[in-house]
Amino acid sequence: MSNALRLHRLPSPFRMHRGGELHEAVIAYETWGRLNAARDNAILILTGMSPGAHAAAHPDDPNPGWWDEIVGPGKAIDSSRWFIICVNSLGSCRGSTGPASVDPASGQPYRLQFPDLSLEDVALAAHQVALGLGIERLHALVGPSMGGMSALAYALNVASAAEHLLLVSTAPHSAPFSIAIRSLQRELIRSDPAWNGGDYQAGNWPTQGMTLARKLGMTTYRSAREWRQRFGRSRVADAERDPTPFAPEFSVESYLAYQASRFVNDFDPNCYLYLSRAMDWFDVADYGGSVAAGLARIQARSAMVIGVETDLLFPLEQQEEIAEGLRDGGIPTLFAALPSIQGHDAFLVDTPRFAKAIAGYLATT
Amino acid sequence: MSNALRLHRLPSPFRMHRGGELHEAVIAYETWGRLNAARDNAILILTGMSPGAHAAAHPDDPNPGWWDEIVGPGKAIDSSRWFIICVNSLGSCRGSTGPASVDPASGQPYRLQFPDLSLEDVALAAHQVALGLGIERLHALVGPSMGGMSALAYALNVASAAEHLLLVSTAPHSAPFSIAIRSLQRELIRSDPAWNGGDYQAGNWPTQGMTLARKLGMTTYRSAREWRQRFGRSRVADAERDPTPFAPEFSVESYLAYQASRFVNDFDPNCYLYLSRAMDWFDVADYGGSVAAGLARIQARSAMVIGVETDLLFPLEQQEEIAEGLRDGGIPTLFAALPSIQGHDAFLVDTPRFAKAIAGYLATT
Structure with missing residues (x-):
């Protein structure tokens, strides 16, 4: 575990969305920048399926992070302006409690005794980290890939979760492919x-x-x-x-x-x-009967949705569906369809293009 | 083995394209319709990877074939007009000699002792069937999917193989995906x-x-x-x-x-x-140094290339590449990009659309 990683203890028991509960569970996270006095400059990043909380190099851990070209001082998500938090998802194995963690009740790893995990659990555990840092309302909630689905779960379950939403290469639910x-x-x-x-x-x-x-x-x-x-x-x-x-x-x-x-x-x-199954299970349509009805429940001052033309796994039409649904729900929403050729991974590798879109959007917020 | 299946004994030894040889090898095939006196109404169908020679119902085997809606009396490939041959690929297991067949030298199945198989072998074995039926030059060579690659191998290795080429959802070589x-x-x-x-x-x-x-x-x-x-x-x-x-x-x-x-x-x-590896190996560019140079070597009076917009495995740009290459080589070539939503399998299931395109082309030949 790196020196930059912090642990937040979840309320115990932490009740899971599909039943069951966790005791003494923790969420690993890192932060960059400083929370201002008004506590209104926080940006929370929820990750894709496999990355941990180390999104970027940190004074206490100079190793490059998984989104190093996007997050940091002077970068698109600028740690000299924002207080940036990145959490390792509940259910993962990079510091947060998950199936590989020891169940305090048995002293053995949970393995398949871990309760069913949903992205609602990932989102609400991340929300506890924000609350623990004294943040009632995020300036922005950011999520690429699975993180975007978790961000939608967050916005659907926490009223006034964030002023702004930035959803990247994600979907309102998984398509059958x-x-x-x-x-x-x-x-x-x-x-x-x-x-x-x-x-x-x-x-x-x-x-x-x-x-x-x-x-x-x-x-x-x-x-x-x-x-x-x-x-x-x-x-x-x-x-x-x-x-x-x-x-x-x-x-x-x-x-x-x-x-x-x-x-x-x-x-x-x-x-x-x-985590893989949680992605298949998540569905914005669980909130109101349809994707459109679910998206219409989300509250925010603005949103941006970014997608990539060549994405097989989260095809562009799914980002378009989110953008249209948020707009129909009354949220001014930018939709950027980027011509990257790197498919779903473009947000990790075609970073100049993503940095420009993200920086441009955050400048308006 | 159905009653309609016939066996053609290959020359023994049958030398393989990448080395090695087969003894007493056979090719299974079926035919529909009658060869005319001039022996110039034969259409040979080469198959995709897994189907056998039973492309359509037959008087001796009324079970529907894998291309039943395309092949038969009055259908797009009309057995009342054409003498239609469909061969089971060399290396397959539906009557033709392949790795599951008994090696006459050992009395045991070949298994991995079968020599390296290439689509050139599939093509030249099929050519032996045509020769055995007394056909020097086919009216048309037809191949969907792997069969289209085998048809290209045929046309590249047998001068004046066929008057016309009908290549469906296929490629000049396999793309890395x-x-x-x-x-x-x-x-x-x-x-x-x-x-x-x-x-x-x-x-x-x-x-x-x-x-x-x-x-x-x-x-x-x-x-x-x-x-x-x-x-x-x-x-x-x-x-x-x-x-x-x-x-x-x-x-x-x-x-x-x-x-x-x-x-x-x-x-x-x-x-x-x-068979799977043979598809990866095949490359029109082996004939002359580039796909374009290879295609320019092919001789035929006309060609049609059909593809489908939603094909992931043999993307439309590959059919376009074949059509352009044949045209550049001087062969009048029709290119049909069909809007089927069934992807690579469309030629098997979106048959009304394919039947119309195929019948329309064959009517011009």
């Missing part, structure tokens, strides 16, 4: 004998299942167009080829293997299952 | 312990790997748009739900499970691996 991909990822993990019904042991993780799930994820995080430019039909050098029949031969295959190897021991498999 | 998906499918099969390096036994097939590979395939055969209309966020009825944690809950998940269950014992896993 995304559900299919995530369901298959979960099945790949569960099909690994080492998963063992969730009772895997240290040193014997379901690494094969996690590898396959990550590779599948990677096919949906970028775009066919980017890969065509980047890899084309280039081959792995003969000297580096594994001679096993059907082993990787094209560069794109070794790229997938490399990406998976970086992830596979870095994220707890049960946490992955819980 | 498609390679990634297929590589992952192959890895899913190989990762199943029951695959056992290819030496699986009857009754203990790598069904888990095949199930996962088929589910992954299904996510790329249709389109997100179709699934959104068809499934939305509908759920499996409570009474039908498996109570196991993380078991299918959304209709799209049970659809994938159903589709996989229909396929998993119906196709030999090693044949799947060989």
Whole structure:
């Protein structure tokens, strides 16, 4: 755990949205900048599925964060102006309580005894962090990918949660294509004998299942167009080829293997299952019977919704649906459809384009 | 084996494109209609990866075929006018010799001892069937999906192979996205312990790997748009739900499970691996250094290329590339971009649209 990470103890018990409760649960978070005296300059960032709270380099932890080019002094989300908070999601494994944490009742890891996790729980746990920091109302709530769904859950469950909403490459609910991909990822993990019904042991993780799930994820995080430019039909050098029949031969295959190897021991498999399912479950339509009715319940002074033309996993029409629904509900909403070729991951890699859009929006708030 | 299936014995040895040879190999095929006296009314259909030679109902086998709404008397590929041949690909398991066949040298199934399979082998074996039927030059060569790639291989390797080419939802080579998906499918099969390096036994097939590979395939055969209309966020009825944690809950998940269950014992896993890799390997650019140079070598009096806007696996730009290359090579070429929402599988299911395009083209030939 880095020196910049702080822990906030949740109310105990913390009641979960779909039933069950947690005791002595904590949320890990980091902050950048200073909360002003009026306590009205706070921006809370909710993350995608796998990142932790370390969104950017910090005086106490100079390692680059997952959104380092967007968050920091003088950057699009400017820590010299805003008090920025980033939380590790409830249910994750980067400091917050999740299925890999020890259940104080049993002294053993929760594993599948962790209660059903929903993005409402992620949102309300993050809200407790804001309250704990003395913030009644956020200046802005920011969420890319799953974080955008959590931000919607936050805004739907906490009246006057934030003055402004910035929703990036996200959706009002998961479309069946995304559900299919995530369901298959979960099945790949569960099909690994080492998963063992969730009772895997240290040193014997379901690494094969996690590898396959990550590779599948990677096919949906970028775009066919980017890969065509980047890899084309280039081959792995003969000297580096594994001679096993059907082993990787094209560069794109070794790229997938490399990406998976970086992830596979870095994220707890049960946490992955819980967070992945929470994304499939979340639905703005649960609030009022339709996506439009749900979005119309949200209160904010303004919103911006950003999406990318090449996003397979959270297709642009879903960001458009959010923007239209917020507008129909009376919130002045900017909608930016960016021509990035990096697909869903563009917010992490096509940062000049995103920085410009985000900085431009925050300047108006 | 159905009563309509015929076997053609290949020259022995049959030398393979990438080295090695087969002895006593056969190709399974079916025919519809009659070859005329001039032997100039033959249409040869090369198939996608998994279908067999039974493209349509036949007097000796009235079961519907995989392209039943396109092939038959009075249909778009009209058996009352044309002598239609459909071959089961070399390397497949539906009557033709493949990795599941017995190697006459050992008396044991080839399994991974089968020589490397390329689409050039599929094409040249099909050409032997045409020659065996007394056909020197086809009226038309037709290929959807992998069959279109095999048809390109045919036209590139047999001078004056066919008067006309009809290429459907296919590509001059596999793009990295498609390679990634297929590589992952192959890895899913190989990762199943029951695959056992290819030496699986009857009754203990790598069904888990095949199930996962088929589910992954299904996510790329249709389109997100179709699934959104068809499934939305509908759920499996409570009474039908498996109570196991993380078991299918959304209709799209049970659809994938159903589709996989229909396929998993119906196709030999090693044949799947060989044919899948052959698709990744094939490249028109191998003929002359670039796709354009390769296409410019093809001779025909006309061509039609059909594609679908929502195809993820063989994106429309690849059909456009073929059409432009054939045109640049001097072949009058029609290009039809169909607005089907069924993605890559549209040629199998949006048949009225395809029938109209195909019938219209064949009427001009």
